[in-house]
Amino acid sequence: MATTATLTLTSADIAGDPVNVSTTSTFTQAGGTVDMDQISYMKVNLGSATDKVLIPASHEYNTINSNKLYIKNLSTVSTEYVTIKIEGSTGIPFGKLYGGQWAFFPYNQNDPAGLIEVLPSKAGIDIEYIWIHENVDILADD
């Protein structure tokens, strides 16, 4: 069992010489060699242009883990964007994904309110996301 992600960055003209970076990661649970063992794959319409919680709150927050999150803005309109935010004590809207753009990053909910949220620039934007996570007690109790 394995989960891998390869990134290829290329540009023929952003520098005097071509840029070509390729890297592959095989994801394991924190600090070891055990494969990641849980995954969630969603395509959703974000509905209204208000904050949406992407990953449900966990009562296992602030645990050391190797969880990863992939998000893509499925819009084909270059001006339509989704703001990615970490909620929490202050809330940090750290970046925007415009139509067709994606992000991939580690995500550890480090405090009870530190949720990943997305804020669409208009109603009706579709996104897809993949959450790769390890065997924490990830679902909040009812």
Place this chain on the structure above:
Amino acid sequence: MPTTTAAISLSSDIGESSIAVSNTMTLYKAASATEGMNTMKSVRKILSSTYQVDLAEYSEAGSTGSTGHNFLYIKNPSTVAGEFFRIGFGAASTNDSGVIVEELGYLYAGDWMMIPWSAVDATYDVMIWPSVSTDMVVEYMLFS
């Protein structure tokens, strides 16, 4: 205008049905479908303490403020499984008195990440916190 592309190929057989996703994006400036990001900064740093420090200050970004739009690639090239960087956003700092306002996650040995970065102001610096003080190397590329 330069053209830079970033392609991801993600595959997993965690579930009974395997998942394979491949996507390529062009690094355009904010809200553009024609104007590519036209500056790049490629850095390799050696961090020799476990202090939390700025990896990239917001002022390094070519696009800042409420409409800021840059892309940031970070890699932990360590081959020691237990070595990680904590990545977050916060205020400028040169030592452990800095404040990670919000932590994003743990970047373990061999892991990489690629994020859009608004670089709105000094509270949006990208901060890093090595797990060990024995000369951990980090690599990053900033496109603006």
